[in-house]
Amino acid sequence: MAVWQDLHHLPAYGLLQQLALRPYDLTAPGAISEARLATYTCRQAGFELLYAMQRVDEAVIAALQQLADQSGAVERFLEMKKGAVANRLDGYESENRQVLHTACRDIFSDQPLCPAATVQAREQLAKLQEFLAELDSAQLTNEQGELFTDLLHIGIGGSDLGPRALYLALAAYRLPGRRVHFISNVDPDDAAAVLEGLDLSRTLVNVVSKSGITLETLTNEELVRAAFQRAGLDPARHFVAVTGQGSPMDNPARYLRSFYMFDYIGGRYSVTSMVGAVMLSFALGYDAFRQVLQGAQAFDVAAEERDIRRNIPLLLALLGIWNRNFLGCDSLAILPYSQALVRFTAHLQQCDMESNGKSITRQGATVSYPTGPIVWGEPGTNGQHAFYQLIHQGTTVVPVEFIGFRRSQFGEDMLIQGTTSHEKLLANLLAQSLALAVGRPHDNPNRFFAGNRPSSVLLADCLTPYTMGGLLALYEAKIVFQGFIWNINSFDQEGVQLGKLLATRLLQHFGGLRLGDANSGLQDSLGWSLLKAAGLIDIKIANKAEQE
Numbered sequence: 001m002a003v004w005q006d007l008h009h010l011p012a013y014g015l016l017q018q019l020a021l022r023p024y025d026l027t028a029p030g031a032i033s034e035a036r037l038a039t040y041t042c043r044q045a046g047f048e049l050l051y052a053m054q055r056v057d058e059a060v061i062a063a064l065q066q067l068a069d070q071s072g073a074v075e076r077f078l079e080m081k082k083g084a085v086a087n088r089l090d091g092y093e094s095e096n097r098q099v100l101h102t103a104c105r106d107i108f109s110d111q112p113l114c115p116a117a118t119v120q121a122r123e124q125l126a127k128l129q130e131f132l133a134e135l136d137s138a139q140l141t142n143e144q145g146e147l148f149t150d151l152l153h154i155g156i157g158g159s160d161l162g163p164r165a166l167y168l169a170l171a172a173y174r175l176p177g178r179r180v181h182f183i184s185n186v187d188p189d190d191a192a193a194v195l196e197g198l199d200l201s202r203t204l205v206n207v208v209s210k211s212g213i214t215l216e217t218l219t220n221e222e223l224v225r226a227a228f229q230r231a232g233l234d235p236a237r238h239f240v241a242v243t244g245q246g247s248p249m250d251n252p253a254r255y256l257r258s259f260y261m262f263d264y265i266g267g268r269y270s271v272t273s274m275v276g277a278v279m280l281s282f283a284l285g286y287d288a289f290r291q292v293l294q295g296a297q298a299f300d301v302a303a304e305e306r307d308i309r310r311n312i313p314l315l316l317a318l319l320g321i322w323n324r325n326f327l328g329c330d331s332l333a334i335l336p337y338s339q340a341l342v343r344f345t346a347h348l349q350q351c352d353m354e355s356n357g358k359s360i361t362r363q364g365a366t367v368s369y370p371t372g373p374i375v376w377g378e379p380g381t382n383g384q385h386a387f388y389q390l391i392h393q394g395t396t397v398v399p400v401e402f403i404g405f406r407r408s409q410f411g412e413d414m415l416i417q418g419t420t421s422h423e424k425l426l427a428n429l430l431a432q433s434l435a436l437a438v439g440r441p442h443d444n445p446n447r448f449f450a451g452n453r454p455s456s457v458l459l460a461d462c463l464t465p466y467t468m469g470g471l472l473a474l475y476e477a478k479i480v481f482q483g484f485i486w487n488i489n490s491f492d493q494e495g496v497q498l499g500k501l502l503a504t505r506l507l508q509h510f511g512g513l514r515l516g517d518a519n520s521g522l523q524d525s526l527g528w529s530l531l532k533a534a535g536l537i538d539i540k541i542a543n544k545a546e547q548e
């Protein structure tokens, strides 16, 4: 395995810099030809990536291939799947963990790449299957002998975003009579709104926390337990836990059933572990959840391809690096033309920004090139009526990844003015990509579109459990590839710790105030004196007070 190198030390870096001086002009006459569309299409595992609207030509693609080869991205990905300790910094204290979310999907293989992790994944799945069978056969019921109809999923961050995004994406395939609800925010109104109108007697509560110590999740669990008690129901007959083995939540006596996830699976990569499995298989059935895993497995394997023109995740990663590091774009809009993917961009926002929002290399040095972009987005066509103004005519160029499907999930559609709604949806997607690329000359500056705004279109036949699994793993691999090429650790999240620490200190003082502790320093409640309470920022506050 080659030694880790910073992006700008890879030989292809200088070449790409040169090429970036004159990127492909998408606005030139004939720039978007049928031949170009055919050449810049990559088909893999049921998906098509159309990238003719990116500012690339043969020379750029060849240089990006060199960049991928020189960084060893595919080899590192394979090593990661085999159990390498990919979550670490050299020479500094770090998490020092394997990164094995892919092992959750390697369960179909006779020769899994990391057998120990796959054995654990299979054990958990077997336990889950047994639990689901007991629910289906009414062996496990509520106090009145009735079937459970609802599941309340409590978790936050990686224990909420991905699972919730997939549930919403696949709600069309729900088992009859099954519904799922989510509480994540510590805002008490989140829980209150969800609990309102829920028949607790027929509700399972799935508490998901890998660490078992997350403030929001533990608070919400207690809040919901109290609601069950008020309703005269025994929480131990309703509450299920998904947590790390040995965590403070690993206390099977408190739960109807406990499932495990392992420290080699990061929160934002955990959808296909028990973190998503319990809720998704309750809602969709075990077989449908296995299809999610199969779709994900297809991309885990597809991502091993070395030719970037035949590897969608790697190609998408490299196009992102081209736009970010060579064309100077700061953000990335992910715009699914699918209402079902309404929270998928939020999941990718976490997966990408928490993974690649880093300023130090794997050797602990400050990076001297941009890393992860700002990721954002909303489903089209809704977004067209909101923020597309900026992406077409704003002063900043926002590369876009469009996602679309040839068929709708429900298949309920009708001809209105000669076209179906789904045709209207797809026509808009393609039109936006084209408009961003070619722009429009106009004498009136207000109606002028500069064009040369890059986008890709990711297309599949229909959003099913299988394609959803594929889409999830495709993006996970893309993010991991980018981290490898940027020489950063995509698997830790130190950046979220400081705020948590300060909040804990402030909470101690809130507690002190409630107890009437005169030393808490919070008599003035929410003013500057409150911030003064947090020892860590005393100095800044003092400086500010002096200036005032």
Ligand code: G6Q
Binding pocket: 156, 157, 158, 159, 208, 209, 210, 211, 212, 213, 214, 217, 266, 267, 268, 269, 354, 493
């Ligand atoms: C994800 C992050 C973070 C985590 C949440 C919830 O990669 O680590 O979003 O998932 O903080 O953590 P717990 O599952 O431990 O409650």
